[in-house]
Amino acid sequence: MSKKTIREALNEALRQEMARDGQVIILGEDVAGGHGGTGVIDAYGGPLGVTKGVIGEFGANRVIDTPISESAIMGAAAGAAATGLRPVAELMFVDFMGVCFDQIFNQAAKFRYMFGGKTKTPMVVRTTIGAGMRTAAQHSQCLYHMFTSVPGLKCVMPSNAYDAKGLLIEAIRDDDPVIFFENKLLYDLACDVPDESYAIPFGEANVVREGGDVTIVAFSRMVHIAEEAAKTLAAEGISVEVIDPRTTSPLDEETILDSVEKTGFLVVVDESAARCGMAADIAGLVVEQAFDALRGPIIQITPPHTPVPFSPPLEDAFIPTAGAVCDAIRKLLK
Amino acid sequence: MTIKAITVPKWGLSMDEGELIEWHIAPGDEVTVGQEIAEIETSKIAGPVEAAVAGKVRRIIAEEGEVLPVGALMAVLAEDSDTDADIDAFIAEFEVQDVSDDMGEDAGAADIRHITLGDMDISYQDFSPADLSPGSVPVVLIHGFGGDSNNWLFNQGKIGETHRVIALDLPGHGLSTKKITDGSIAGLSAMVAEFLAALDIEQAHLVGHSMGAAVAVQCALAGNIQVASLSLICPALVGRSVNPGYISGFQQARTRKQLKPVLAMLFSNAQLVTRELVDDVLKYKRLDGVGDALRVIADKGLGAGELPLAEQTLMMPVSIIWGDNDKIINGTESHHIKAENCHEYVIENAGHMPHMENAGAVNKILTDLFND
Numbered sequence: 001m002s003k004k005t006i007r008e009a010l011n012e013a014l015r016q017e018m019a020r021d022g023q024v025i026i027l028g029e030d031v032a033g034g035h036g037g038t039g040v041i042d043a044y045g046g047p048l049g050v051t052k053g054v055i056g057e058f059g060a061n062r063v064i065d066t067p068i069s070e071s072a073i074m075g076a077a078a079g080a081a082a083t084g085l086r087p088v089a090e091l092m093f094v095d096f097m098g099v100c101f102d103q104i105f106n107q108a109a110k111f112r113y114m115f116g117g118k119t120k121t122p123m124v125v126r127t128t129i130g131a132g133m134r135t136a137a138q139h140s141q142c143l144y145h146m147f148t149s150v151p152g153l154k155c156v157m158p159s160n161a162y163d164a165k166g167l168l169i170e171a172i173r174d175d176d177p178v179i180f181f182e183n184k185l186l187y188d189l190a191c192d193v194p195d196e197s198y199a200i201p202f203g204e205a206n207v208v209r210e211g212g213d214v215t216i217v218a219f220s221r222m223v224h225i226a227e228e229a230a231k232t233l234a235a236e237g238i239s240v241e242v243i244d245p246r247t248t249s250p251l252d253e254e255t256i257l258d259s260v261e262k263t264g265f266l267v268v269v270d271e272s273a274a275r276c277g278m279a280a281d282i283a284g285l286v287v288e289q290a291f292d293a294l295r296g297p298i299i300q301i302t303p304p305h306t307p308v309p310f311s312p313p314l315e316d317a318f319i320p321t322a323g324a325v326c327d328a329i330r331k332l333l334k
Numbered sequence: 335m336t337i338k339a340i341t342v343p344k345w346g347l348s349m350d351e352g353e354l355i356e357w358h359i360a361p362g363d364e365v366t367v368g369q370e371i372a373e374i375e376t377s378k379i380a381g382p383v384e385a386a387v388a389g390k391v392r393r394i395i396a397e398e399g400e401v402l403p404v405g406a407l408m409a410v411l412a413e414d415s416d417t418d419a420d421i422d423a424f425i426a427e428f429e430v431q432d433v434s435d436d437m438g439e440d441a442g443a444a445d446i447r448h449i450t451l452g453d454m455d456i457s458y459q460d461f462s463p464a465d466l467s468p469g470s471v472p473v474v475l476i477h478g479f480g481g482d483s484n485n486w487l488f489n490q491g492k493i494g495e496t497h498r499v500i501a502l503d504l505p506g507h508g509l510s511t512k513k514i515t516d517g518s519i520a521g522l523s524a525m526v527a528e529f530l531a532a533l534d535i536e537q538a539h540l541v542g543h544s545m546g547a548a549v550a551v552q553c554a555l556a557g558n559i560q561v562a563s564l565s566l567i568c569p570a571l572v573g574r575s576v577n578p579g580y581i582s583g584f585q586q587a588r589t590r591k592q593l594k595p596v597l598a599m600l601f602s603n604a605q606l607v608t609r610e611l612v613d614d615v616l617k618y619k620r621l622d623g624v625g626d627a628l629r630v631i632a633d634k635g636l637g638a639g640e641l642p643l644a645e646q647t648l649m650m651p652v653s654i655i656w657g658d659n660d661k662i663i664n665g666t667e668s669h670h671i672k673a674e675n676c677h678e679y680v681i682e683n684a685g686h687m688p689h690m691e692n693a694g695a696v697n698k699i700l701t702d703l704f705n706d
Contacts, residue, residue: 001509166620196512198620204589210609255591 004193006186009165010050016197017172018058024172026051027064028073028090047092070096074103081123086172093139094127108177109152120175130183130221131308131319140308145272147179148248154202155249157181159223161191163246166200183221203250211239214329215259217282218269226269229325248278257290264295265332269320274305299328337416337424338387340409342402344491352376353401363391380606384694392421451528457509458502459483461494471537471562475501478544480584482508488693506627513623517630523552527559539704541565552642563651563703568663568686573670576636577662585628602659602685648673653703657684
C-alpha cells in the first residue's frame with residue numbers, strides 16, 4: 001500500500017489487467033507515442049500521461065496509436081470487443097464524442113440487446129471531463145449525463161485514486177461497454193491505493209462522510225466541493241452526509257434514498273448540466289420514491305445553462321463552489 | 335513535583351492519531367490507574383482510554399471532537415499543592431517535548447515486514463522493546479478468519495513493553511499473499527511453524543484468536559515449534575460451534591450495508607463498528623484472490639471435523655479467554671482441550687473480540703501468563 005495519484009492508479013490498473021488478460025488492448029491518440037512513431041518505452045502516454053510506459057511492457061501490438069479520428073477509434077473498439085478482445089479506448093476529451101455517437105450509442109450499446117444476448121461488448125472508453133483547465137467551451141464539458149441516459153452503457157466517474165483503480169479494473173472485466181470519465185483536475189490527487197489488484201462493483205455508492213442533517217449527492221470532482229462544504233458546515237453544527245455514487249449507470253438508488261429518509265433534505269452538486277443533467281435525475285428519483293421523507297425543497301447546484309466560458313473569472317464563476325453549497329444548505333435549514 | 339500527563343495512547347503500530355469522542359472525567363475528579371477516562375476513535379475502532387497514572391484532574395486540554403496525534407497531551411493530573419503556574423509550565427514544556435517526539439507514521443510503517451516462504455509472501459508486524467531482556471521468549475499473535483495483524487492494535491503496545499511481539503497476516507489475509515493452497519488448520523499451522531523457523535524463532539508464546547487459536551493449538555499438538563504458553567481467545571475448537579451465519583455472511587457481503595451487520599456480530603457493543611472499519615474490511619475483501627482464499631479456508635479449516643481435537647495433554651500453561659456475549663462462537667459444551675495447567679476466563683461486556691473490546695483485561699491475563 002502506498003500513496004498514488006489517480007494518474008498512477010489508472011496506469012497500474014491498466015498494466016495489471018493487461019498482465020492478467022492477454023485480450024486487453026489499448027488504443028487511442030498518442031497512447032504509444034504518436035501515430036507512426038516507434039513506440040519507445042518513454043512514450044508520451046496519451047495526452048494526459050495515463051498510459052505512459054505501458055507500450056514498453058506490452059508492445060505495440062497491444063498499445064495502438066490511432067489516427068486523429070474519434071469515430072474510427074470507437075468503431076474499432078466496438079468491433080474488437082465483438083470479436084472477443086477487451087479494448088480500452090482513450091478519447092482525450094468527452095467533448096469530441098459528438099462525432100462517434102453512432103459507434104457508441106447505436107452500435108456498442110445495442111449489440112447485446114439486438115443480438116439477443118448472443119454477443120458481448122467488453123469495451124471501455126476512457127475520457128476526460130470537467131471545467132477549470134482554461135481549455136474553453138469545446139474541451140471542458142462534463143457530458144456523463146448524456147451517456148447515462150442511453151441504455152446499454154455503464155457510466156463510471158471516480159473521485160479518488162482508490163476508486164479509480166478498482167473501478168477501472170471492474171470496467172475492463174465487465175462484459176458491457178463502459179464509459180469511464182476522468183476529471184482533468186483530479187489526476188494528481190493522491191491517496192492510499194493497494195498495490196494488489198481489486199475491483200469495486202458498479203452500482204455501489206461510497207458514503208464519503210456520514211451525517212444526519214442534510215444529504216449531498218455529488219459526482220466526480222464535485223465530491224471534493226461537497227466535502228469542503230461539509231467541513232465548513234460541521235464547524236457551524238450542521239452535520240452533512242456526502243454520497244458519491246461512483247457510477248451513474250447503474251445507480252445505487254438505495255443508498256441515496258436511505259440517506260434522504262434519514263436527513264429529510266437533499267442537495268445535489270453536479271457539474272454535468274443545469275437542464276436534464278444528473279442533478280435533475282437524482283431529484284426526480286427522490287421526489288418519486290421518498291417524497292414523504294422530504295422536509296424542504298431539493299436543491300440542485302449545477303453550472304448555469306451556458307457553454308463553459310474561456311474567460312478565467314467567468315469559468316471560475318461557472319463551476320459550483322463549496323461556498324455556494326454552504327449558502328444553499330444554511331438557507332435550506334434555517 | 336507531582337504533575338502527571340494523560341496522553342493519547344498508541345494502540346498498535348498502525349495508529350498515529352485518534353479522535354477524542356468523549357471525556358468521562360472533569361476537573362476536580364480523582365482518577366485511579368486503569369479507570370476509563372475517555373473514549374477515543376481511531377481509523378480502526380473506538381476504544382476507552384485507561385488512565386496510566388493516578389491523581390486529581392487539574393486541567394482538561396483536549397476537546398471532544400478533536401483529532402490528536404499519538405502521545406499528545408489530553409489532560410493534566412496534579413496535587414492541590416501544585417500551583418496553576420506550575421501546571422502552565424508543565425503544559426508549555428510538554429508541548430515542546432511532543433514535537434520532538436518521533437512517534438510519527440514512519441516509526442509504525444518501518445515495522446511492517448515481509449518474508450518469503452516458497453511462493454508465499456507473508457507480512458508481519460514486528461516490535462521489540464529497546465530494553466528487551468536476553469532470553470525473553472517472543473510472543474506471536476495469530477488472528478482469526480477474515481482478520482489481520484491490525485486486530486491486535488490494542489495489545490501489541492502492552493505486550494511489547496516486555497516482549498518481542500510478532501503479529502503475522504495469515505495467507506489470504508492482510509498484506510500477505512492471497513493465494514492459498516492448503517486452507518486446513520493443519521496447513522495453516524505448518525505455515526506458521528515455517529514462518530517462525532524462517533525468523534529463527536525456536537520457542538514462542540502463541541496467542542491465537544478464534545480460527546487463529548485453532549492454528550495455535552495445532553502448532554502445540556504437532557510440536558513443530560516449542561510453545562512456551564498458549565493463549566486462546568474465543569477459540570474455534572471442537573465442542574463449540576462457529577456461527578455459520580457469520581462465516582457465510584462475511585464471505586458474501588459485497589456492500590457496506592451488507593457487511594456492517596455481519597461485523598456487528600463480532601462485538602458486544604455494535605457501536606464499535608465504525609464506518610472506517612467497515613470500509614477497511616470491504617477494501618480487503620475486494621482484493622483479487624481474497625474471495626477464493628476465504629472460501630478455501632471456510633470449506634476446509636473451519637469445517638468442524640478439521641478443528642484440532644486434543645487427544646494428548648498439553649504440557650505448557652494454557653489460558654482460554656471467552657467473551658460473555660460472543661455471537662460467533664458460543665455454547666457451554668466442553669472444548670475438548672486437555673492441559674496440565676489450564677485457566678479459563680470470561681471477559682465481561684465483550685463479544686468475539688475481547689482483545690479489542692476489553693483490551694485491558696485481556697492484556698493483563700496475557701502478560702501475567704508470559705511473565706509467570
